[in-house]
Every structure is written in structure tokens, then in C-alpha cells.
Amino acid sequence: MQLIEFLAPHFAFVSDPTAWVALLTLIELELVLAIDNLIFISILTNKLPEAQRARARRLGISAALIMRLV
Secondary structure, eight states, X not given: OOHHHHHGGGGGGGGOHHHHXXXXXXXXXXXXXXXXXXXXXXXXXXXXXXXXXXXXXXHHHHHHHHHHXX
């Protein structure tokens, strides 16, 4: 059996338009939630003293990124 014959059934979704719509919807949702996280983190960190803001933003964005990957 050739490699293409073996892999073809596993990649049948590539030609399915509903799979592409679902993928684009998920990507759009992730972008919206990422922007929401940035806004929320910036609102919360603006209440901190100036010296702590940069560190808090880095920690917040890092935590949000880690949670997205998990």
C-alpha cells in the first residue's frame, strides 16, 4: 500500500466545506477571546502601582497564553 492510499481517508475532511467553516469559526472565536483577555488584563493592571504594571501584564498575558495552550 502506498503512503497516499494510506493517508487519503484521514485527510478527507480537507475537501469538506463544513470542516473549513468550523475551523474558521474556531479561529475567529480564539481571536475574540484573546482580545478580550488583553482588555481585561489591561483594565486590571491599570489599578496597580506604576512599578508593578509591566510585570503584572507579562504575568497575565503569559498565564492566558498557557491556559490557551492547555
